[in-house]
Amino acid sequence: MTEQHIVFIGAGNMARALISGMRQRDIPGESIQVHAPSTLHRGALAEEFGVRSRPAQAEKLPENSVVIYAAKPKQMPAILQEWGDTLRSGSALFVSVAAGVSSTQITALLGEEISVVRAMPNTPSQIGAGATTLFARANVGASQCDTVQQIFSGVGKVFWLHDEALMDTATALAGSGPAYVLLFLEALEDAAVLQGLDRITARALALQTVLGTAQMAAASPASPSELRHQVTSPGGTTAAGLAVWEEQLRPLAQRALAAAAERGRALSQLLKKDA
Numbered sequence: 001m002t003e004q005h006i007v008f009i010g011a012g013n014m015a016r017a018l019i020s021g022m023r024q025r026d027i028p029g030e031s032i033q034v035h036a037p038s039t040l041h042r043g044a045l046a047e048e049f050g051v052r053s054r055p056a057q058a059e060k061l062p063e064n065s066v067v068i069y070a071a072k073p074k075q076m077p078a079i080l081q082e083w084g085d086t087l088r089s090g091s092a093l094f095v096s097v098a099a100g101v102s103s104t105q106i107t108a109l110l111g112e113e114i115s116v117v118r119a120m121p122n123t124p125s126q127i128g129a130g131a132t133t134l135f136a137r138a139n140v141g142a143s144q145c146d147t148v149q150q151i152f153s154g155v156g157k158v159f160w161l162h163d164e165a166l167m168d169t170a171t172a173l174a175g176s177g178p179a180y181v182l183l184f185l186e187a188l189e190d191a192a193v194l195q196g197l198d199r200i201t202a203r204a205l206a207l208q209t210v211l212g213t214a215q216m217a218a219a220s221p222a223s224p225s226e227l228r229h230q231v232t233s234p235g236g237t238t239a240a241g242l243a244v245w246e247e248q249l250r251p252l253a254q255r256a257l258a259a260a261a262e263r264g265r266a267l268s269q270l271l272k273k274d275a
């Protein structure tokens with residue numbers, strides 16, 4: 001990555017995941033600056049990754065800084081009130097990972113001139129296996145998009161959307177998705193325990209099955225549907241289990257994603273009222 005000055009607002013879980021990814025890509029610690037009120041998290045980041053840490057907002061930013069908003073969504077109006085003058089006086093690119101906050105809400109707080117990218121990473125970013133969806137406003141240039149791409153590809157795979165309205169769907173799928181997969185693991189484990197398998201073995205078998213299948217699907221050019229048909233013999237055990245899943249799973253997936261996306265839209269409206 002070209003020499004960049006990267007500023008984090010917030011030093012929590014998501015900031016840690018992104019900084020860890022950047023450091024593994026040899027982005028120097030001195031070019032990363034972290035702002036948070038208490039020393040608790042930012043102090044730990046400074047010690048572990050050699051980044052610089054500051055309590056309050058920056059007065060002035062170097063040219064071509066990338067500012068990553070990684071504090072809670074509902075705090076955004078108050079925090080951007082503090083940062084507004086600094087951000088408006090430079091040429092910073094503003095990247096928000098705040099769930100459910102639209103780019104229009106951000107420009108309402110910072111002004112239309114500001115270059116804004118929205119990013120929705122997920123928790124596997126903490127181990128470099130994340131899925132991040134990105135949306136850039138029309139005034140964000142190609143080289144700025146490239147910079148953001150490099151930051152988030154440090155913690156997993158990156159997917160650009162051209163319609164911001166679909167960020168709610170991407171959040172419902174990939175942002176909330178790790179929790180769905182964990183629930184699926186729990187359900188498989190509990191069902192196997194009910195049939196008599198001990199819990200430790202049931203948990204390990206469920207985990208390795210989901211992990212191995214995801215790796216197999218990722219390594220294959222075939223679609224999940226094609227792979228599934230390859231392992232399903234008519235009249236066999238898999239066909240018997242699948243017949244039960246098929247009764248409920250697709251409508252459930254549709255309802256779950258619709259509920260999560262709707263909640264994202266509702267939270268965004270709440271922020272609008274608070275702002």
Ligand SMILES: NC(=O)c1ccc[n+]([C@@H]2O[C@H](COP(=O)([O-])OP(=O)(O)OC[C@H]3O[C@@H](n4cnc5c(N)ncnc54)[C@H](OP(=O)(O)O)[C@@H]3O)[C@@H](O)[C@H]2O)c1
Nearest residue numbers: 010011012013014036037038041070071072073098099123
């Ligand atoms: N975690 C995820 O999986 C995930 C996924 C996608 C998107 N996100 C988004 O990422 C953002 C951060 O989530 P998180 O899980 O990392 O939260 P978190 O662990 O609770 O961290 C929040 C951070 O914000 C800092 N903060 C509070 N007030 C501040 C202020 N006035 N100025 C600067 N920083 C301030 C806190 O400071 P202290 O250290 O002093 O407490 C803390 O470091 C949220 O907007 C969330 O929607 C998270």
